[in-house]
Amino acid sequence: MKMTGAEALVRSLENAGVEVLFGYPGGVVLPIFDALYDATSIRQILVRHEQAAVHAADGYARVTGKPAAVLVTSGPGATNTVTGIANAYMDSIPMVVFTGQVATPVIGTDAFQESDITGITIPITKHNYLVKDAAELPEVIAEAFHIATTGRPGPVLVDVPADVGKREITYKWPETLNLPGYKPTFKGHAKMIKQAAQLISKARKPLLYAGGGVLSAGAWKELKELAELMQLPVVTTLMGKGAFPEDHHLFVGMPGMHGAKYTNYSITETDLLIAVGVRFDDRVTGKLAAFATKAKIIHIDVDPAEIGKNKAVDVPIVGDARYVLSEIVAELRKMNAEPRTDAWMRVIDDWRARYPLHYHHPDGVLMPQHVIERVRELTKDRPTVICTEVGQNQMWACQYTHIREPRTWVSSGGLGTMGFGLPAAIGAQLGRPGYLVVDIAGDGSIQMNSQEMATAAIEKLPVKVVILNNGYLGMVRQWQELFYDRRYSSSTLAQDCPDFVKLAEAYGWHGARVTEPGDVDAALTAAFAHDGPALIDFRVSREECVYPMVAPGGSIDEMLGGIPGGPVSEMLDGELLEEVWE
Amino acid sequence: MQHKHTLSVLVENKPGVLSRVTSLFARRGFNIDSLAVGVTEDPTLSRITIVVGGEDTSLEQVAKQLHKLINVIKIQDLDPHEMVDRELVLFKVNAPPDRRHEVIEIANVFRTKVVDVGKNTLTIEATGAGEKLAAMEDLLRAYGIKEVARTGRIALSRGLREGQAQG
Incomplete structure (x- = not known):
């Protein structure tokens, strides 16, 4: 034609x-x-x-x-x-x-x-x-x-x-493609898969470390099947959030720079790290030489260049995560492998109880973490996509949301792009029209693409923007507080400029401002019930930091802030640990 | 471990492919010592021969990244004992009439050719493996080398391996 x-x-x-x-x-x-x-x-x-x-x-x-x-x-x-x-x-x-x-x-x-x-x-x-x-x-x-x-x-x-x-x-649409230099490996190596199953069946302190690759391969069912079959604890990276239900008893949080202490302790103590669709990013590993040093490592990834890039591995498996995980499960079934992680889970649960994520909540002060917790609770029974901007808002969202469904978490991982959240939320709303789409934002990030409020309004995309407005580039300020003597060079914004409520109204959005902790629920409920896009300007505590935190280049079990404890060698309950090693 | 590697990279013969390959090396902090490109027996394919030094592990990472380029079909890190390699160099050497014969003698000893004679210079075309060319350059330096142009190393694995690959 x-x-x-x-x-x-x-x-x-x-x-x-x-x-x-x-x-x-x-x-x-x-x-x-x-x-x-x-x-x-x-x-x-x-x-x-x-x-x-x-x-x-x-x-x-x-x-x-x-x-x-x-x-x-x-x-x-x-x-x-x-x-x-x-x-x-x-x-x-x-x-x-x-x-x-x-x-x-x-x-x-x-x-x-x-x-x-x-x-x-x-x-x-x-x-x-x-x-x-x-x-x-x-x-x-x-x-x-x-x-x-x-x-x-x-x-x-x-x-x-x-x-x-x-x-x-x-016009002619091609029936076959001629790409001689492009043949991604799909099936993992059978011998390596067997070896992985052997290691998993014997490990006393195994840990699944799952990332964005699990989501792109659509391998969340297989991941859950493997975890439940062998009772393996699971950590998911920022990119992997949602690959494993975060309310599951085997879920052990997000590792890395702002991971929970119990998560990082688990990685430091594990004897078998089963890495799936991850790339051992520096924000996860901290000091590489101190990362998972007691563990053998199985690394499953579809990109051969990721394997061994940052960390030497014992069992490399190049292939599609879904295929490889289901083969490992089949192999374990064939072996009649039984879970052996009961004591290990008790160690982790003990850490979880002693070192939970926590923040101070002074009376009458609106805390950013509290806003996210309320978003989490108020969306519990409603299909929801959580998007984030980049910075403190994103790290608190990582810590305090519980993503339970795959592909309902949208956050800029590797590049850390401020201004990503609102346009991404617009795309997410188009992809999942029936879902409530919430963008957790900072007052800095939202201004990098706030012009897209017009797009949402005109295309009738009812996204909800939750601004944790502290009048700072919060993460920059936090680093300046911790590592630059509180010299807040070029990191101070203004909580009241722009007037976000007026900005929302200018675009025909629902806009509201919250300054008191007691008003959070009503404001969120109204915004979520509104049939168009809505923005809430939460004037939060200005100098709150994201904790715990691994100092850049530090070992991940040595964390600043949070409940005192660490490094992991001092944190183990002796009796429990003996049981693990029995 | 630091080593010089000779990578033989088979690519699709399409515009822009060379720049994809070379920019990858630059991006990952490698300095290319020599580079030669030409079409192969199959006109849709080109062979790029790259000589590059660096840590073995980081070079392995570059090779893996190179594999990810859609237009790259095959990469061989040639074993120095199992390859034939050649380079062609043009030396323009100071050779005033009274010393001209000395330079010509050197050219003859190395079985190379004088391809241009000027009033005070000679231009020599030399082919060979790296060591021979380096030895010759060393000798010519005494006379004053005015200009050098090199094609860059080209290399193929020795017969046996190629036969096996095809079988």
């Missing part, structure tokens, strides 16, 4: 199963936006900034597992996507970003709104394309979606010059 390149692009999006496109038009992409004008099967969301288009696609992918498309113009449109793409790349989120480009004859001449976006994004995309021949569009788009969604997922960028969109071609 004859059609223009732009029409072929739209047809290819439909063939690839794209349901949502986040975009922002401009000169060179007008032919494509024109073709989209007639595309009824794709919901098109006009954002207010290109960065937000990418974050929204990111949020959408995190809650659905499906890739969305992004379409922006050349030059500044393209460069504005860079932070969003880097964020998706660090967190392995699938999406395909289309950028307009100047016409092929003028590429390389510093033409108006020209930027070498494929060159710029080489280090932050899984792959990218500059399409110079319109006839290649269907094949390139089919490849782009295949690459974005298979193996270790990630963003793919397709750069489309203006003349390519206008040229007429004969």
Whole structure:
């Protein structure tokens, strides 16, 4: 069938199963936006900034597992996507970003709104394309979606010059793809899987360490099956939150810099660390030389480059987490393996009882942690997605929410992108229309993409923004308090500027302000019941810190703040430990 | 352990692939000692030969990252004892008429060719493995080397391995 390149692009999006496109038009992409004008099967969301288009696609992918498309113009449109793409790349989120480009004859001449976006994004995309021949569009788009969604997922960028969109071609959607250099390993090595099962069956103090890879592989059922079969305690990373129900008795929290003490103690003491879809990130491991030193390590990951990158492992398994976990379970069943973690769980529960997460709650003071606890309690019986911005708000959200369903937690992990939460919440709301979508925000982060309040209002997306407003860049201030002699250089904002309630109202949102602890529930209830987007400005205690905390470069069992205790060698209950070693 | 490695990287012959490969090395803090690229027996494929030094473990990580590039098909870290390697170098050497014959003699001893004669210079085309070229450069230095151009090392694994790979 004859059609223009732009029409072929739209047809290819439909063939690839794209349901949502986040975009922002401009000169060179007008032919494509024109073709989209007639595309009824794709919901098109006009954002207010290109960065937000990418974050929204990111949020959408995190809650659905499906890739969305992004379409922006050349030059500044393209460069504005860079932070969003880097964020998706660090967190392995699938999406395909289309950028307009100047016409092929003028590429390389510093033409108006020209930027070498494929060159710029080489280090932050899984792959990218500059399409110079319109006839290649269907094949390139089919490849782009295949690459974005298979193996270790990630963003793919397709750069489309203006003349390519206008040229007429004969459309053909490819039936097979020719990617000789791309063959992700799916099945894990059978011998390694056996070896892993052997180690698991014998371990007295095993620990599952699960990350975002469990979610991208859709392996949460298999993870739970393995954990329950062998009664293995589970920690989930920031990216893995929701991969294991956080109200489960085997759940032992989030490890790392702001993990609970009992979580970090468990890692320090375990004799078998079963790492699934994680990358031993520095925010988790702290000082690598002191991380899980008593443990043998099994590492399951679909990306061979992650295995042994930061930490030497004993049993490397390259493969799909879902496949490998189900094979390990089958192997353990065959062996009639029995759980042996009763005493170990009692050690952990003892730590849990002695060193819980906690914060001081002076009378009449509105504490940020309390707000999150109330969000958690008031959404208990309602399907909810929790999004976060980045900073203290995010760490408290990690600590005080209990995510029970996979793909209902949306937070910027590797890149730590302030301004991610609101646009991601917009994407999440589109992906899960029936869910309550709450963005836990700080007064700093929310201002990095607050223009998207217009998008939410106009597209009728009833997201709820909970601002923990302390008038500071809170995490920066915390580090300055702890490591820079309280010299608050460039970290002081103003609690009353902007007036967030007026800002909300300016966009047609419901807005409210809370200054008293007693008013938290009523304000949240009203916002959650409101049928449109809502924002609450919680004026929280200004200089509260996130605790406990591992000092940068420190060992994870030596934590600042929280209930005194540690390092782990001094924290063990002698009797219980003997039992574990029996 | 620090070692020089000769990586033979088979890639799709497409625009931009070389820059994807080289930028990966730069990004991970490796300095490329030499680089040579050319099309293979299959016109859709190119072979990039890269000589790079560094810690064995971090080089292994770069090789793994290289594998993740969609256009990279195969990577071999060639065993120095199991490869044939060559480089072509052009030396432009100071050679005033009274010393010209000495330089020509050196060129002959190394079985290399004089490819240009100027009033006060000679240009020598030398091919060989790294050691031979280094020895020759050392000798020529006494006369004053004005300019050097190198193709970069190219290498293939020896016959047996290739045969096995195909079988």
